[in-house]
Amino acid sequence: MPDTNAIIDIDSAEFSRRLDRLLHVERPRLARLWTYYRNPLHPRRADDDTDRPYRQGQEIGLPPRLTGRRSDGTPIEGVHRKEIVIENDIAWRVDTMVDYLFGKPIVIESAATDPQRRATLTRLLRHIFAANGGIQFLQQLALIGAVYGWVDVLVKFDADAADSPLDPAACATRQVGAPPADAAGTGDPIPDPTDDVPPSSHASSAIPSEDAPTTGPAPQAQADAWPTAPPPPPSVSDPADTGASTRSLDDALQRLARCIRFEIVEPARALPLLCPDDYRQVVAYGQVYERPNPDARTRRDPPPASLFARIARSLFATRSDGVIGDDSSIQVIDLITADHWMRYENGRLRARGANALGAIPLVHVQNLALPFQYAGASDVEPLIPLQDELNTRLSDRASRITLQSFRMYLGKGIDNFTDLPVAPGQMWATDNENADVIEFGGDTSAPSEEAHITDIREAMDKTSGVTPIAAGAIKGRIGRLTSAAALRVTLLALLAKTERKRTTYGNAISQMAGFALAWLDRAGLFHTAESERRVDIHWPSPLPEDMTERLQEAKLKSELGIPLPVIHRELGY
Numbered sequence: 001m002p003d004t005n006a007i008i009d010i011d012s013a014e015f016s017r018r019l020d021r022l023l024h025v026e027r028p029r030l031a032r033l034w035t036y037y038r039n040p041l042h043p044r045r046a047d048d049d050t051d052r053p054y055r056q057g058q059e060i061g062l063p064p065r066l067t068g069r070r071s072d073g074t075p076i077e078g079v080h081r082k083e084i085v086i087e088n089d090i091a092w093r094v095d096t097m098v099d100y101l102f103g104k105p106i107v108i109e110s111a112a113t114d115p116q117r118r119a120t121l122t123r124l125l126r127h128i129f130a131a132n133g134g135i136q137f138l139q140q141l142a143l144i145g146a147v148y149g150w151v152d153v154l155v156k157f158d159a160d161a162a163d164s165p166l167d168p169a170a171c172a173t174r175q176v177g178a179p180p181a182d183a184a185g186t187g188d189p190i191p192d193p194t195d196d197v198p199p200s201s202h203a204s205s206a207i208p209s210e211d212a213p214t215t216g217p218a219p220q221a222q223a224d225a226w227p228t229a230p231p232p233p234p235s236v237s238d239p240a241d242t243g244a245s246t247r248s249l250d251d252a253l254q255r256l257a258r259c260i261r262f263e264i265v266e267p268a269r270a271l272p273l274l275c276p277d278d279y280r281q282v283v284a285y286g287q288v289y290e291r292p293n294p295d296a297r298t299r300r301d302p303p304p305a306s307l308f309a310r311i312a313r314s315l316f317a318t319r320s321d322g323v324i325g326d327d328s329s330i331q332v333i334d335l336i337t338a339d340h341w342m343r344y345e346n347g348r349l350r351a352r353g354a355n356a357l358g359a360i361p362l363v364h365v366q367n368l369a370l371p372f373q374y375a376g377a378s379d380v381e382p383l384i385p386l387q388d389e390l391n392t393r394l395s396d397r398a399s400r401i402t403l404q405s406f407r408m409y410l411g412k413g414i415d416n417f418t419d420l421p422v423a424p425g426q427m428w429a430t431d432n433e434n435a436d437v438i439e440f441g442g443d444t445s446a447p448s449e450e451a452h453i454t455d456i457r458e459a460m461d462k463t464s465g466v467t468p469i470a471a472g473a474i475k476g477r478i479g480r481l482t483s484a485a486a487l488r489v490t491l492l493a494l495l496a497k498t499e500r501k502r503t504t505y506g507n508a509i510s511q512m513a514g515f516a517l518a519w520l521d522r523a524g525l526f527h528t529a530e531s532e533r534r535v536d537i538h539w540p541s542p543l544p545e546d547m548t549e550r551l552q553e554a555k556l557k558s559e560l561g562i563p564l565p566v567i568h569r570e571l572g573y
Helices: 012-038 057-061 089-102 115-131 135-148 246-257 307-316 381-404 447-464 484-490 492-522 547-559 564-571
Strands: 041-043 054-056 107-110 150-157 260-265 270-275 278-292 329-336 340-345 348-354 362-366 407-412 436-441 535-538
Touching (some): 012 278, 012 381, 057 381, 089 135, 089 492
Antiparallel strands (some): 150 260, 407 436
């Protein structure tokens, strides 16, 4: 095994610290964030004193007086489970923010100066994003970022897809023929993945999954994501040949697009190794995950010899719950630097090779930018205390309603009072002049309780920037919203947050496009200069729009001399 310190600029002690933090600090915290967003249902425990067949995820934030359990899950003697009401106000707020960011298709357009190149590169980028899921991929990206605060994307090259010959009538070189007249200078919105472009899987591994021999030096394996040598360029037609049809051009660009894979890296498996002197510089990037062991309890690897391997083995061996540290799974660490990639399994080096791109194709997205930190701000985390308080008060109210939903009677001086029927028209009689029947109980209002619940919801509105109006719940409280201006004022906080996210996610989209074109250039399939890899992103308005008003506005812009292609693009054409 090569010396790890010579491959990545980080010593074994620092690597051990960061890996330990990921496994034992970050993963539980990230799992908690997802629990509060998703509020999953769990089967009821055998010792649960409830008739409901499930427990809800957000119950972890309720006090023991309601759940009858301590924070570690053990039951409390003498404390019975109360009525539990969970109103997941986090999920619809997060979903609304995602909808405002990527609810409508965006337009990605090449920023190349040459009109013909710009048209072809725009079409190519359209096909690349469509092949990776289109707008659905971006929505998933935004959702993961909103929950966890950040998300990473690895841009990878699929050498197997590049082996297929391209249509020789298509243009894939720098000397591209004349594009169709309707394509020049225009950008196409990212299509829905249900169109005729087949989406690809986002779960492909960054390192080849084939096991290397367990003896001898680690092989210089050819990785699908990090090819050590580019494949030969395809044969193309004479640049002067302009007879290629629009369909043949799109066919060739689609073939090129399938060579690029966008892989979303879940933060729970991400291990970015940052430069000690610059937190913005990633010197190596790792993925830590488990996969099923096909040889469970039959194969035993010899103890790892290197210090790095021993650290990995000891850290993974700390758990014995069937996920990490047992024979049912293999613990994998994928590492990539600007020059190399490596795969470790159970602390042993299984494969390694050169990174042909010469850079880490990593796109890091902060959901909301935080200075001097790798992670961004989560939309879920600041809402958790308020969500716990809301669930607590709703559960208290439910318990009160249960106890007060029926009336009780106290009888004095009436013989056999407990045996007398209670029914409409029923009369009780007694000779005792001091007899009395006192009625008590029943549902009574609690204004302070209702006001407190309302205050909690309003606090969540201010904290998240998402109000029920943004999700379509009007409830007749705000009068008539007769104009887009009035709606913008009402949704000012949400629109401001959406603009902030457009900056971070827009930069990520630009980086993904740049890495995709860099891979195709490095492989000799589609040559681009560095200046041609920039893109412009056009965002639609997140608000519902009146088409009549938009057309009137477009007419005024035309009369002012604004070019028609610009107006058409703004209208979505």
